[in-house]
Amino acid sequence: MAFADHPTLHPTNWIRDLKAQVPRKLVRDAWNKALYGAEAPLSDEAIYIDPLAVRETCRTMPGGPRLRRRQSGMVVAGDWDLSRTTFGGNVKVVSCRMRYLDGVDWEQTPLFDSLMGKIAAGERPDECASRDDILNRYESLDRVFEETRRRGRLLSKAELPDFFRREHGGILIHIDRNGAPLRAASGGIHRLAIAQILELPEIPVQIGAVHRDAVKKGLYAPLRRSRIGTGA
Incomplete structure (x- = not known):
């Protein structure tokens, strides 16, 4: 069994396993199968x-x-x-539609204003601490949009x-x-x-x-x- 194929088992991911509660999830999987059979949720x-x-x-x-x-x-x-x-009606959904359907810059969306307001209040929304952080994050999302449009599908996490x-x-x-x-x-x-x-x-x-x-x-x-x- 190669660690590359099963990253959950790799020693470098053991802390991540604990944060994601993988041991508890394994118990849940076994319990689900005992109660609901082979096709129970995993x-x-x-x-x-x-x-x-x-x-x-x-x-x-x-x-x-x-x-x-x-x-x-x-x-x-x-x-x-x-x-x-x-x-x-979610502000993120509304802002995505403004960006990708209407061609609006991110800075002109209600989401951008919301994130900047949270940063001004001392928060770190979506791990963003500055205007540049927000712009970098949403430049990355623009790339996801373009790649998904070109590919015609959304990649699974395994990919x-x-x-x-x-x-x-x-x-x-x-x-x-x-x-x-x-x-x-x-x-x-x-x-x-x-x-x-x-x-x-x-x-x-x-x-x-x-x-x-x-x-x-x-x-x-x-x-x-x-x-x-x-x-x-």
Whole structure:
């Protein structure tokens, strides 16, 4: 077994394993299989969705579970999937559409103003501490947009230099009780916006939480399989 093929096992990634809670996720995977069988969700795995099917973002309900990357692959019952907000109204989505559909400079978008305001207040939004940091970050996003448009698809994490574990670090998507995708509160919003703007037919995403009803109804397992054969 080559460490290059399994970076999660490489000694240099052990700290990263702990931060990503990989040991806990392995226990979760075993528990899911014991409860739901061979096709139960696996933490950090890739599923394949139509990006245009993502119309809403899942919000944390008061007293409800906080669902982030650490909860990837968790099967959750209850009404957590009913607390939602419109995805298209997010300032990052609006600003991406302004940039890539209308040709507006990043400095003229509401996102840029928002980030500059946070920096002025002493915050470091998206690891940015200055105007130049913001411009550099969004120049990188422009390259992602152009490469994705040219390629006609969004690369999976396994195809990228920073590959770590399954689809960890990809666009984070929860699955509701009816098997429909919900954007997580954080994780890959720019890439999802790009996929929607380019009207890509399918994208690989990192699984977030999965409603128990979707698993029991057999609505989750089909999402593992790419419909167009471009997944890793």
